[in-house]
Amino acid sequence: MSPGIMFQQWFQVQQLNADVLFNPVIFFPLFFSILYLFKLSTSKKLNLPPSPPKLPIIGNILQVGKQPHRSFRTLSEKYGPVMLLHMGQTPSLVISSAEIARQVLLTHDAFIERPRIRVVETLFCGCTDIAFCPYGDYWRQAKKICVVELLTQKRVRAFQLVREKEVSRMIEEIRQLSQSGSAAALWEMFQAISNNIISRSVLGRVYEREDGNKGFGELSKQAMDLIGAFCFKDLFPYLGWMDNLTGLTARLERISSELHSFLDDVIEEHLAMMADGDKLDSKKDFLDILLHLQQNGMLDIGLTQDNLKAILLDMFIGGTDNTAATMEWAMAELIKNPSIMKNAQEEVRRVVGKKSSVSETDINEMNYLKCVVKETLRLHTPVMVTRQNPSATKLGGYDIPAKTIVLVNAWAIQRDPKLWDKPEEFIPERFLNSSVDFIGQHNQYIPFGVGKRVCPGISFAVASAEYTLANLLYWFDWKLPGSQSCEDLDMDDCYALIIRKKAPLHAVPVLHSFS
Template identity: 50%
Template sequence: MAILILFFCFVTFLVFMVKLRGRNKLNLPPSPPKFPIIGNLHQLGTLPHRSFHALANKYGPLMMLQLGQVPTLVVSSADVAKEIVRTHDVVFSNRPQRTAPKIFLYGCNDVGFAPYGEEWRQKKKTCVVELFSAKKVRSFGSVRQEVVAELVEGIREACGGEKARVNLSEMLIATANNIVSRCVLGVKCDDAKGGSFGVLGRKVVGHFSAFSVGDFFPSLAWVDSLTGLLPEMKATFAEIDAFFEELINEYESTKTNNDESDAMDFVRTLLHLQESGRLDFQLNRDTLKAILVDMIIGGSDTTSTTLEWAFAELLKNPNTMKKAQEEVRRVVGINSIVDENCVNQMNYLKCVVKETMRLHPPVPFLVARKSSSSVKLKGYDIPSKTMVFINTWAIHRDLEQWDNPEEFIPERFEISQVDLKGQDFQFIPFGSGRRICPAISFGLASIEYVLANLLYWFQWKMPDIGILMQNIDMTEVNGITVRKKVPLHLEPKTYDMIM
């Protein structure tokens, strides 16, 4: 086996050298020195967005890396990102076919990771209209209210103890999971029917962030079987597949004639559209399940991560916390009910959310793109089949675009017209262009509503363990999203107790 591995490594090296000679004739973007075979793979680090940011400071905002056998373009400026998603959007609208998405998304048969083309357009259109339109987002208001009411009640019960303490990070994960799963599947992740899915979802997230040899050395993809990675992924996939199969079978056996409700969950909506012949693409069972996985994993993790970072920054900045709470309580007034009409009037709260997404974009790299043909970019030659990472984390910290970019200053958005919907390229937490995340309104509605309730109903402080608010641990851990490494263990006190 050792001889076989050495042989394949030797062949890989020869292929690499042949391709390198051809590419040396092109005018490629600047590149750090690389090692044979692995290229720049050793420079990924544990937090690639930070590693690439440091390299970009030395080699420029348009940088070419060789990650194993994969030529990779790293973009770290708003100007270059704009040219990619506006001038050359079609060329850069494809996705690399990576190991985890191929397994868990049924051969990338979803929306987020599907190849660019007409079928992808129809799938995205259906998702936008049937789950993420303004009308549909409003229709799910009752779901958000019910799930957040349970969150508030759980925290309030903890306040009744002698020494109130909650793991707010865990509670935010459960809340985000339940909002998304209720809207998409019609069940909560933590009830009797969906109890196992919350755990399964976390396993899937872990697999997406695992290192796969095949992602960087396609000719050595078989190594992932030897390391046990592929068997583990396939075992988790079998559990996910069985969960969705049972759920869909139950829906099909209990369907009613009342499936025209605006608040109908997404899986029932898709099945109804399929039966009525109103879909412009072929919705087989695998496609349906791929889209559902896409919606749940993509929606819940980004929501809980943003909420966790928002709360951490508010704790670190007590004056900002006070200002946000004063606004929330002033707008709610004597009604003692935080409804979504109130939230829409909380302008400073919206600035807090924007500043959180600027400083801590939940996905620090936009989902990787892949060039479908060779193209000129800022005078450089970009070969076909180049993987492209747009480093939003770095763009959001660009000194040419932002004053004091490392500081948490929500007030910057009170006087700025910069928005997060993909038109202002210095601030693109949801991406831009054809591949922009379609769930902007859905995600913001959940984040703002949860945050408003937590700020209204409770006062918050760190447990009395000698940690100053300003010294709260902000260490990151990499995954599909970049989360806080240390969970938020906090002491809440109910608002009505302190009035």
């Protein structure tokens, strides 16, 4: 065979091979397979935290279920205190160790950020509040305003009159129920009083519209529900358009528009009042103080109207349901444990005596009541603490990918048998003569978080809870409706952004006889 014919045959074979190779059906899978193998061979293998098996696309969502605080604890018992989950396409790191939690919240600056989810971005005007604001100069100055000007011990004491008036209204409502032998819907009452105390302290009065539209309290509740709603964009970014089909986008736009419009009106109302003459300092609410600082150039940052609205929303959404849930759990535990109820009531009534009202000075002498509140926040901490690392980092010897959502399961840590004696039991006495407190100095007790992102409203929330509970225990004895005994009380919880009692608490008040 001549060399020319041989070359022609060879060329035809190569052309055939090329046609096969560059066929799109074959070429693209082959190309990406080679690219993937090349990436595997050249990339450093990460030492990721232990993780349970995951399903394609949805990851570990089904394993988490509707009670994440409980399922996280169960999974951590098998996979360890530092555990990586995949919630859809979002990596999530669950921390169930007190020591590792302290690193995340206090000593490891890589985890200083909070996750920025879609609903939060919209409600809080691009995360210009304090809770979700990116760490930086603006966040430092905004938090400083709250800590130094709004939420100091002196300012909290100044709003004692607000607490007294709102609690007095609630006590009168309960007194009327006691005359008819009716049960009090305590969850609803605690939500209302928490909202009213915050509203009067922050905005000067309770804003409920007379035109049939929703008041600010109802709108803020709907905003809370939205933050806890399922969002495709957060878990499956490429499926964000599905939020339009589920109705989330429309609800978010409507509620956010109503909230912002409402706050715009309130700010304009306050500005008009300031133009007519300043209120007495003792009558100023949080918004008055913010506007005064803004207008007199006393801030290191410029606060826009959107910034003001975001900070005001923080106080409502961060404080209302958390405080209400704590009070409901406290009353449920007291009713469930009659001997503890008896001890608490005896202390409150001994301290107050036969005075016509409970004073703030009285509260300072109620050590056992303070232990009841501490134990409630230990056994029923309302939230899991969240963080996020903007860049890849290491924690506990593991590689943590960038933009991992970190969930510190305070609920599990505060029930850890290695850290607490009889952790599943309600024992306020454990805090008597104990230095363990809310401020985060002890790894095993972090109901308000710890470190730079610790909740700035601790004093305000605790003061409201203690004063309300003291009055309920002073004026009334309590029993369950019908023939229910204390052993019958359902103490199951549910997760709806906060960890609250699944079955709302109803109890029958009996006006106490001091004779």
